[in-house]
Amino acid sequence: MRxxxxxxxxxxxxxxxxxxxxxxxxxxxxxxxLGENGAGKSTLVKMLTGFYSRDSGDILLDxxxxxxxxxxxxxRSGVGMLHQDPLDFPALTVLENFQTRSRFTPASGSSAQDLxxxxxxxxxxxxxxxxxxxxTVGERQQLELLRLLSLGVRTLxxxxxxxxxxxxxxxxxxxxxxxxxxxxxxxxxxxHKLEDVEEVCNHATVMRRGxxxxxxxxxxxxxxxxxxxxxxMFGRELALPNKPATAxxxxxxxxxxxxxxxxxxxxxxxxxxxxxxxxIGLAGLEGSGQRPLILACAGVEPPVxxxxxxxxxxxxxxxxxxxxxxxxxxxxADRLREGLVAGLTIQDHVAIRNPASGMFLDNNAMNAKxxxxxxxxxxxxxxxxxxxxxxxGNQQRTQIALMPNALNLILMEHPTRGLDIESTLWIxxxxxxxxxxxxxxxxxxxxxxxxxxxxxxxxVFSGGNASAPIPANELNASKLGEMIGGKx
Amino acid sequence: xxxSQIYRFGSxxxxxxxxxxxxxxxxxxxxxxxxxxxxxxxxxxxxxARVMVTLIPLLLCTAGVIYTFNAGLYNIGxxxxxxxxxVFATWALRLFQDSVKDDAVPGALAIxxxxxxxxxxxxxxxxxxxVINVYGRVNEIFAGVGLNFMATGLAIxxxxxxxxxxxxxxxxxTQPFDDKLWLSTIGTTELSxxxxxxxALGLLxxxxxxxxxxxGLRLRxxxxxxxxxxxxxxxATRQLFSAFAICGIxxxxxxxxxxxxxFHRLIPSISSNLGFLxxxxxxxxxxxxxxxxPVAFFFSALNIGALRLPSDLxxxxxxxxxxxxxxxxxxxxxxxxxxxxxxx
Numbered sequence: 001m002r003x004x005x006x007x008x009x010x011x012x013x014x015x016x017x018x019x020x021x022x023x024x025x026x027x028x029x030x031x032x033x034l035g036e037n038g039a040g041k042s043t044l045v046k047m048l049t050g051f052y053s054r055d056s057g058d059i060l061l062d063x064x065x066x067x068x069x070x071x072x073x074x075x076r077s078g079v080g081m082l083h084q085d086p087l088d089f090p091a092l093t094v095l096e097n098f099q100t101r102s103r104f105t106p107a108s109g110s111s112a113q114d115l116x117x118x119x120x121x122x123x124x125x126x127x128x129x130x131x132x133x134x135x136t137v138g139e140r141q142q143l144e145l146l147r148l149l150s151l152g153v154r155t156l157x158x159x160x161x162x163x164x165x166x167x168x169x170x171x172x173x174x175x176x177x178x179x180x181x182x183x184x185x186x187x188x189x190x191x192h193k194l195e196d197v198e199e200v201c202n203h204a205t206v207m208r209r210g211x212x213x214x215x216x217x218x219x220x221x222x223x224x225x226x227x228x229x230x231x232x233m234f235g236r237e238l239a240l241p242n243k244p245a246t247a248x249x250x251x252x253x254x255x256x257x258x259x260x261x262x263x264x265x266x267x268x269x270x271x272x273x274x275x276x277x278x279x280i281g282l283a284g285l286e287g288s289g290q291r292p293l294i295l296a297c298a299g300v301e302p303p304v305x306x307x308x309x310x311x312x313x314x315x316x317x318x319x320x321x322x323x324x325x326x327x328x329x330x331x332x333a334d335r336l337r338e339g340l341v342a343g344l345t346i347q348d349h350v351a352i353r354n355p356a357s358g359m360f361l362d363n364n365a366m367n368a369k370x371x372x373x374x375x376x377x378x379x380x381x382x383x384x385x386x387x388x389x390x391x392x393g394n395q396q397r398t399q400i401a402l403m404p405n406a407l408n409l410i411l412m413e414h415p416t417r418g419l420d421i422e423s424t425l426w427i428x429x430x431x432x433x434x435x436x437x438x439x440x441x442x443x444x445x446x447x448x449x450x451x452x453x454x455x456x457x458x459x460v461f462s463g464g465n466a467s468a469p470i471p472a473n474e475l476n477a478s479k480l481g482e483m484i485g486g487k488x
Numbered sequence: 489x490x491x492s493q494i495y496r497f498g499s500x501x502x503x504x505x506x507x508x509x510x511x512x513x514x515x516x517x518x519x520x521x522x523x524x525x526x527x528x529x530x531x532x533x534x535x536x537a538r539v540m541v542t543l544i545p546l547l548l549c550t551a552g553v554i555y556t557f558n559a560g561l562y563n564i565g566x567x568x569x570x571x572x573x574x575v576f577a578t579w580a581l582r583l584f585q586d587s588v589k590d591d592a593v594p595g596a597l598a599i600x601x602x603x604x605x606x607x608x609x610x611x612x613x614x615x616x617x618x619v620i621n622v623y624g625r626v627n628e629i630f631a632g633v634g635l636n637f638m639a640t641g642l643a644i645x646x647x648x649x650x651x652x653x654x655x656x657x658x659x660x661x662t663q664p665f666d667d668k669l670w671l672s673t674i675g676t677t678e679l680s681x682x683x684x685x686x687x688a689l690g691l692l693x694x695x696x697x698x699x700x701x702x703x704g705l706r707l708r709x710x711x712x713x714x715x716x717x718x719x720x721x722x723x724a725t726r727q728l729f730s731a732f733a734i735c736g737i738x739x740x741x742x743x744x745x746x747x748x749x750x751f752h753r754l755i756p757s758i759s760s761n762l763g764f765l766x767x768x769x770x771x772x773x774x775x776x777x778x779x780x781x782p783v784a785f786f787f788s789a790l791n792i793g794a795l796r797l798p799s800d801l802x803x804x805x806x807x808x809x810x811x812x813x814x815x816x817x818x819x820x821x822x823x824x825x826x827x828x829x830x831x832x
Contacts, residue, residue, distance in 0.1 A: 004629055008808050120636055300719065343712035344705075352720055359701045402720070 001062055001078055001154035001186050002027045003048070008057035010043055016391040017043040019210040021216030025155070025203075028189040032201035032218065034194070034233060036446055038283055041190050045157045048188075049081040050074035058367040060153070080153030084160045086140040090133035094126050097146050118146045145176065156180060157188040162196050163287075174200045174268045183261070192285045192464070194226050194485030195444055199449075206232035224315055230481025234331070238480070239449040241472040243279065243432065247456055251312070252276035252440035253297060258306030260292035265464040268294050269306070271458075272469070274442070276311070276408075277435045280469060281455030282444040284484050288461035290444035296412045297442060298330035299323030311408050329403050333413035335395040345372050346398060347383035353402050377401040393423045400430055407434065412443040416450060428454055450479060462486045492830030499779075499822025503814050510810060516801050527810075528796030529789040537677035540684070541750060541761070542788040544571070545742035546689040549766035550780050551694040552738035556628075557770050558698060559731040560711030565617045565632030566739045567763030569610040573740025575643055576609025576756040577602040577682030577747045578662065581669050583649070588668050595668035603686075603744050610732050610740015613639065618732035636763075644756045651754065661755035669750040680749035690738050695777045707731060708775070713801055739763065765791075768816045788813055 003025040010018040015391040018040050025031040028362050033041045046052045048059060050068040059066055075078070088097050098115045112128050122303050124142040132140060141161055148156060158177070163171050177187050177200060192198055197204050198218060203214040206229060213232040218225065230366055253274040267289040274280055276483035282290040295301040296308065299320045307316040310326050332338035340349060347370040351361055354369065379397045381390050387398060396419060403410065410431070416424040431441060432454075451458055457469035460483040467488060489497070508518040529539050549566050556563035584598035596820040609787040613635065620631040647656045671680040698704040709717040710727045746758050769787055794808035 320718070320724065321721070329720060331721060332716075336716075337713070338716050341709045341713040341716045342718070344709055348705055348709070349720070351702065352709055352717075353724065355702055359703060359706060361700055361702055 001184075002060075003079075003155050003186055003188070004058075004060040004063075005044070005048065006049060006058040006060065008044065008059075009049060009055045010052065011375060012056055016210050018054075019046070021210070021212055023205055023212065023215075025186045025188055027062075027186050028184045030181050030200055032197035032204035033188055033190045033207065034192060034197055034204055034229060035207035036192060036233065036448070038286075039207040041207050042159060043210075044207070045081060045159065045188060048074070048155075049079050051081075058255040058456045061357045073398050075148075075151050078152060078154040079157070080148035080151060080155070080472075081139060081157040081159065082144050082148065082161060084163065086137070086144045088128065088132050088140055088144060090131070092132060093128065094130050094132060094135070094143055095128035097132055097143060098128070098150070100147070102128055113164065114150060115146065117287070118149060122146070122179060123172065124176075124181060130480075136165070136169070138165035139171070141165065141169075141173065144370055149180075153185075155186045157189070157190065159190045161189075161190065170196075173354055188376060194229055194482075194487070197229070198225060201392075204229060208233060209280075222328070226482060226487065227478050230478055230485060234448050234477060234481045236402040238477045239453040241455075242453045243456065244436075246432065246435035247278040248438060250276045252278065252310070254307075254309040254312075254441070255297075255303075256307045256309075258296065258308065259304045260296050260301075261304050262287070262289075262292045262301075265289055265292065266304075267461075267464050267466055269293070269466055275441055275468070278456045279431075279435055279443070279454055281451035281458045281472070282442060282461060283403060283448060283451045283480060284444075284461030286446060288484075289466055290461050291413065291463045293459075293462050293466070294330070294413060294442060295482055297409065298328055298411045300330060326408060327404070327408035329407050329410050329413070331399050331410065331412045332401065333417065335392070335399060336388055339399050342388035342396060343386060345384050345386050346374065346379070346381055346390075349387065349398065350383075351458055373401040377430075392418045393420060396427065397423070400427060406437075407439045410434065410441045410443075412441065414445055415443050415445075416447070417445075424450075448477070452480075460484060460488075462488070490830070492826035495826035495830050496819075496822040497545075499818045499825065503818035506818070507811050507814055510814075511803075511807070515776075515802055516803055520801060521797065521803070521807070524796050524800045525790065525793030527793075529793035533721040534677055535792065537674065537679040539705070539785070539788045540676045540791045541793040542760075542791055543785055544680075544683045544687040544749075544768065545746060545760075545762045545789055546766055546784045547780065548738045548742040548745075549763050550769045550784050551690045551777065552696055552735035552742075553766055553770045554698060554775070554780065555707065555731040555734045556612040558704070558711045558775055559705045559728055559730065560714070561628050561634060561728070562767075563614075563617070563647050563732070564613065564629050564764075564767060565635050566735060566766060567759050568632070568636035569613045569736045569739035570746070570763050571636075571639035571643050572613040572741030573610035573736075574747050574758040575608035575756060576740065576741075577645060577744035578646075578651070581665055581747070582604035585666060585669060589666055589685050597747060598669055599671060602748060603741060606740045606744025606747070607737040608740065610738070610743060612736070614734075614736020614739070616728065617736075619731045621732075628810055640756065643754060643758060647754060647756055659756055661751065661753040664753045667752075669748070670752055673749060673816040678750050680745070683745045683749050686741060686759065688766035690741070691777070691780060693790070694738075694780070697777075698777050703730075710820055727783070765812070768812055772819055773818050 005023040008018050010023040021044055035041050047054045050071045050073045054068055061077055068077060078105055097111055099111050109444060112224055115128055128144055161173060180187055189201055201218045206213045231283050251273050255269050255272040258269040282360050284290055296303045302317050310328060313326060315323055336342050347366050350370040350373060351366045367383050377397045379394050379399060381394055387395060416427055435441060455472045457468050457471050458475060460467040462484055465485055467483060511518045511521050530536055553563050553566050580602040581598060585595055587593040588595050588598050617631055617635055619627050621628040647661055651662045671682050673680045680812045681766055706722045706727055709722055710724050710816055714724050747754060765787060769783050772783050790808040794805040795807050797803040
């Protein structure tokens with residue numbers, strides 16, 4: 001089925017998630033939709049499938065304009081989506097899940113036959129009586145794919161399907177996609193993995209900050225393709241390194257033979273030595289392994305194996321409190337979920353960070369402290385302001401204000417996400433002042449300009465692989481982009 | 489009046505209208521009910537004393553659940569903690585009753601030990617709930633309901649088994665204790681000055697701890713956001729356990745006082761559902777312990793005042809529970825509506 005999206009707009013509050021997006025997917029092709037997290041890919045395909053409604057723009061299927069308002073509309077018009085986390089019922093069996101396709105449950109005998117026939121077509125091996133909760137993500141994808149096909153879907157959307165599945169399952173999935181395309185169906189493959197797109201797609205469209213940056217045909221063995229895609233994904237020009245030298249000869253952070261695990265990722269770091277006063281940028285698409293590293297350094301989620309030294313003291317498997325005592329401070333990206341306590345005021349937070357002697361709260365002293373912090377860090381609020389009422393920038397300033405004075409190691413995720421330029425500059429000024437006093441900083445950011453501008457060295461992450469630290473002045477946009485896309 | 493106030497006030501009015509409508513369907517007049525309940529609760533000194541007798545355990549339990557509420561926990565297990573407190577207190581009294589009878593041990597000492605035992609028993613039952621909740625990852629409501637059943641089962645087993653009355657065991661409880669083991673009461677009432685003192689102290693300490701100390705602030709932080717509190721350096725698990733423990737101590741004391749001052753024995757329904765009632769009070773006042781006293785007093789008065797309804801108006805005394813339930817539901821509804829739609 002030919003899918004055409006014309007001038008689609010979608011806003012979520014102040015965020016323009018899709019800004020005049022147009023996309024053409026020919027029948028019988030596999031179309032890659034590339035972009036960083038937050039580029040607007042998921043929003044776009046969710047409007048095509050009826051999970052979101054668009055603010056304006058047209059959707060044409062085989063040349064006919066359709067109004068897709070609900071997921072049922074989507075399936076009726078022949079568009080189905082395989083979600084990153086499959087939308088199935090883990091407590092039911094494979095066959096029962098397959099049967100949820102129709103309003104009236106058909107005889108299980110005929111359903112079982114349908115399932116077996118479809119599965120055979122794609123060489124999937126699914127036991128109809130197995131509980132879905134016992135399946136791997138890859139098998140659940142296969143089941144969902146068969147279910148959608150049995151519903152008569154002629155355009156299939158796959159949202160980041162290659163995360164968390166095995167290599168053989170990936171091969172099977174790609175083969176299935178090719179089979180579907182050869183039958184005249186269209187496939188939209190949403191991903192941030194360059195390799196996968198290059199392997200399986202006929203065409204690729206790159207989105208960035210809610211807009212389509214470009215659309216290119218994918219030909220096997222095209223040497224310039226990945227460079228082209230990287231340019232489209234990250235922009236051609238990057239900021240130049242612009243940070244005074246603050247690194248000292250002593251080692252501030254040392255990790256030895258560390259193995260980190262998160263939900264569907266494992267990260268290995270053989271030997272990492274970071275100097276005191278140094279700023280290390282962690283580049284890469286979100287979910288490539290930066291967060292497990294940051295949480296391990298912070299003492300929040302200890303590594304599976306290996307050792308962590310901070311300023312020469314061995315903190316391996318020590319409780320989080322010991323990390324705090326050793327001057328480690330973690331500033332999370334999700335301010336209201338992890339960094340600040342919604343419901344409490346700025347003054348409350350100041351008091352939490354200053355557990356003064358004695359059991360009673362010294363309201364006058366804390367009020368004075370909070371006032372001083374608000375003035376010094378230029379927070380728009382009062383000591384009695386609840387943190388959830390502050391703007392994002394002021395929440396971030398509050399997080400910075402709450403950092404203890406003398407620190408050895410600061411770990412930050414997206415230190416300036418969603419902030420205006422003035423706040424960004426201001427926050428980095430504060431951070432660099434701390435580096436000059438010998439504090440080491442590790443920060444993850446999706447903003448490559450920020451990485452280039454403020455890092456001494458950069459570690460690039462891709463799908464759980466971490467590069468050795470590379471001096472920022474030896475990096476350029478295409479090298480960084482290729483590494484982020486998985487080519488080390 | 490702001491939109492948010494209209495929702496809150498409106499829901500309160502609706503609650504009263506609904507209560508009035510329910511009373512009207514029984515063929516009675518709402519004003520007659522109010523009059524009867526007022527005289528039932530405050531008509532005489534004795535009646536006021538009975539209100540106070542209900543108020544003492546209610547205050548202690550509400551003060552207790554305020555800790556867990558602030559820590560973000562719905563501690564329905566408070567009911568069982570009262571029972572286990574009463575069981576421990578009874579056990580302590582049974583150990584001493586013979587030597588007290590022989591004047592080998594002063595009764596006051598036995599009473600103090602029994603009070604302490606009650607607090608310890610409630611605390612252990614509360615900590616058990618904490619372990620199941622924190623380490624077993626079982627929701628504290630389900631775990632609490634389970635432990636409540638176990639606590640009641642324990643009391644019934646003791647009353648009918650090892651601690652049964654000489655002769656025949658019955659629901660009326662164990663053999664009453666010697667009056668040397670009774671807490672002294674005012675006049676012929678069941679109102680004990682020691683009970684008043686303990687409840688007042690519990691309430692006062694709670695108000696101070698929750699609203700004036702670092703401990704209370706940390707508790708509120710943990711209750712609002714466990715993860716962020718942990719990252720900010722609060723020992724979150726310890727904080728949760730302390731809330732379970734303190735709540736257990738206060739509920740256990742309430743149970744011990746029920747044995748020492750009111751029933752003078754262990755009965756299967758020793759808690760008189762006051763734990764559940766304390767949850768209602770706590771929901772009405774949310775986090776602020778300052779309002780415990782007035783609301784708990786009002787609820788106690790409803791409970792006692794309603795006892796007059798059957799004789800005077802031929803109405804069920806369960807009407808008190810209906811009124812309390814409707815009030816809580818509508819106040820919560822008003823709060824929810826004003827949070828959802830009340831913003832400008």
